[in-house]
Amino acid sequence: xxxxxxxxxxxxxxxxxxxxxxxxxxxxxxxxxxxxxxxxxxxxxxxxxxxxxxxxxxxxxxxxxxxxxxxxxxxxxxxxxxxxxxxxxxxxxxxxxxxxxxxxxxxxxxxxxxxxxxxxxxxxxxxxxxxxxxxxxxxxxxxxxxxxxxxxxxxxxxxxxxxxxxxxxxxxxxxxxxxxxxxxxxxxxxxxxxxxxxxxxxxxxxxxxxxxxxxxxxxxxxxxxxxxxxxxxxxxxxxxxxxxxxxxxxxxxxxxxxxxxxxxxxxxxxxxxxxxxxxxxxxxxxxxxxxxxxxxxxxxxxxxxxx
Amino acid sequence: xxxxxxxxxxxxxxxxxxxxxxxxxxxxxxxxxxxxxxxxxxxxxxxxxxxxxxxxxxxxxxxxxxxxxxxxxxxxxxxxxxxxxxxxxxxxxxxxxxxxxxxxxxxxxxxxxxxxxxxxxxxxxxxxxxxxxxxxxxxxxxxxxxxxxxxxxxxxxxxxxxxxxxxxxxxxxxxxxxxxxxxxxxxxxxxxxxxxxxxxxxxxxxxxxxxxxxxxxxxxxxxxxxxxxxxxxxxxxxxxxxxxxxxxxxxxxxxxxxxxxxxxxxxxxxxxxxxxxxxxxxxxxxxxxxxxxxxxxxxxxxxxxxxxxxxxxxxxxxxxxxxxxxxxxxxxxxxxxxxxxxxxxxxxxxxxxx
Numbered sequence: 001x002x003x004x005x006x007x008x009x010x011x012x013x014x015x016x017x018x019x020x021x022x023x024x025x026x027x028x029x030x031x032x033x034x035x036x037x038x039x040x041x042x043x044x045x046x047x048x049x050x051x052x053x054x055x056x057x058x059x060x061x062x063x064x065x066x067x068x069x070x071x072x073x074x075x076x077x078x079x080x081x082x083x084x085x086x087x088x089x090x091x092x093x094x095x096x097x098x099x100x101x102x103x104x105x106x107x108x109x110x111x112x113x114x115x116x117x118x119x120x121x122x123x124x125x126x127x128x129x130x131x132x133x134x135x136x137x138x139x140x141x142x143x144x145x146x147x148x149x150x151x152x153x154x155x156x157x158x159x160x161x162x163x164x165x166x167x168x169x170x171x172x173x174x175x176x177x178x179x180x181x182x183x184x185x186x187x188x189x190x191x192x193x194x195x196x197x198x199x200x201x202x203x204x205x206x207x208x209x210x211x212x213x214x215x216x217x218x219x220x221x222x223x224x225x226x227x228x229x230x231x232x233x234x235x236x237x238x239x240x241x242x243x244x245x246x247x248x249x250x251x252x253x254x255x256x257x258x259x260x261x262x263x264x265x266x267x268x269x270x271x272x273x274x275x276x277x278x279x280x281x282x283x284x285x286x287x288x289x290x291x292x293x294x295x296x297x298x299x300x301x302x303x304x305x306x307x
Numbered sequence: 308x309x310x311x312x313x314x315x316x317x318x319x320x321x322x323x324x325x326x327x328x329x330x331x332x333x334x335x336x337x338x339x340x341x342x343x344x345x346x347x348x349x350x351x352x353x354x355x356x357x358x359x360x361x362x363x364x365x366x367x368x369x370x371x372x373x374x375x376x377x378x379x380x381x382x383x384x385x386x387x388x389x390x391x392x393x394x395x396x397x398x399x400x401x402x403x404x405x406x407x408x409x410x411x412x413x414x415x416x417x418x419x420x421x422x423x424x425x426x427x428x429x430x431x432x433x434x435x436x437x438x439x440x441x442x443x444x445x446x447x448x449x450x451x452x453x454x455x456x457x458x459x460x461x462x463x464x465x466x467x468x469x470x471x472x473x474x475x476x477x478x479x480x481x482x483x484x485x486x487x488x489x490x491x492x493x494x495x496x497x498x499x500x501x502x503x504x505x506x507x508x509x510x511x512x513x514x515x516x517x518x519x520x521x522x523x524x525x526x527x528x529x530x531x532x533x534x535x536x537x538x539x540x541x542x543x544x545x546x547x548x549x550x551x552x553x554x555x556x557x558x559x560x561x562x563x564x565x566x567x568x569x570x571x572x573x574x575x576x577x578x579x580x581x582x583x584x585x586x587x588x589x590x591x592x593x594x595x596x597x598x599x600x601x602x603x604x605x606x607x608x609x610x611x612x613x614x615x616x617x618x619x620x621x622x623x624x625x626x627x628x629x630x631x632x633x634x635x636x637x638x639x640x641x642x643x644x645x646x647x648x649x650x651x652x653x654x655x656x657x658x659x660x661x
Contacts, residue, residue: 165453169369170559197449198363223387283604284561
């Protein structure tokens, strides 16, 4: 796992001062919490003392995290050990006594981490989309992205929208992102897609080649945005992909079908994948994606990772 | 070389098909159709009736084409008129983002390539489509293939597949004799298949009033390589001639759009075949797609294992080599048309004018 990559490991509302949470980047466990000033903090979820998960501990009033096993207490910004309560001492600890710290940046409703504490902070989108959710999907990160590229219906759902197999533009590099645009149609009785001349809506997917963090834009045939979403898949333990997402339904939508999107949940990320459909899904865009991702990641600056 | 008005340059061009057989075979097996992007060609992007004041969207190799009418005139542009943020303009359109456009044979044709090279003489000859269009709507349709366009065309030019995949529509493989001839130039390939006493196409029995059990068949597939457009012309005795225009527009490298026109105006108005035959495309295209769709990902990247071929694959093999030769020429900066695609090809396809 590239240490200099920024991963969107949590939504802002998931991180609080009441209870630390555990997330993964690959096989690396990470504990996340919010300190007394409201700043999100992240350390390796492993107490250097006896390897207990720090996420089983608690957040103290001073914003530090305390291990639930023997009370070792760490500063979230640096990871330095600050207290061993049973020592009853004000002695300072050697610098070696520390948990691995992560750089944290919070913007646009996502908490992003980077294992390289010297990496350049990223310039992530600042607009926070009001709808959000988190799911853990039993599919590897690469396969998750391949499914998103080849058939989005396996991993996401947009109310009243059906994805067709037809692209208006195939996967290509655009300004450092992997971009494709898929023709879509409204749900309901209709002429079969293979015999349809024109589709009323398209879904543009713009994906970071390293993290797979994707910006989704649903537009009608007059190019008016209907829905925006940001989906952040992160590789987790045992081949699971943790996905955080945020979305916003545009308030100005023309046409009855577009207006009906406002009833119920307009966007969601599916928590499970239909294995039978996935097995027979023919690779298309994903075949080029693998080569494009490799080329792009080899030519991008080290701190890259998020649009 | 076919007997057409040849515009070939007097240079060192070597026919890729007549070169060394081993080289030829090696080329046939290096076929990666997804990698082929041919430029300087007219593509039939939409039926004329589909283009109105409201822009419709099409694509050629992902390059956006928005089509609409200004007054009566069809225009094509790189950007939707309502598009908020215009990305950088490509080299394929003029300063205003407009593409060269021609309306002919009932289609709006857009030029993909260097706008300076767009010329009406590069529009393919389609002898049985009225130049001014006007075919009734029931003779037109749109179908899509989940595959790369060259695979669709390779499928078309090998008509032996029809005896198996489309047997319930056009008849099976039972016949007394079959001959296949193939002709080509640098811009086209033409396959002529003659079948003696072939089992009658079920659709002709059901709707065409053909009572016999066998018929004499002469089928021609002529592909205009750059435009990815094909003529499929069939003469049936007894039976009515079938006059299909089969353009395979590569909207992306892995998806194909087919806005077809099947001119059945040669069939009596009282004969249901006139109305049913154009609709057969809906069935036939799904049958084709059932094979070409799974094929397509297997032709996306170079493959070590060679395809096996039979003598009946001559047209398909030559199609591969000609397409690759065009791509190689273009890669070297040679976009010239060496043969005239707009010269009337009636004689070549054996078209029986009404």
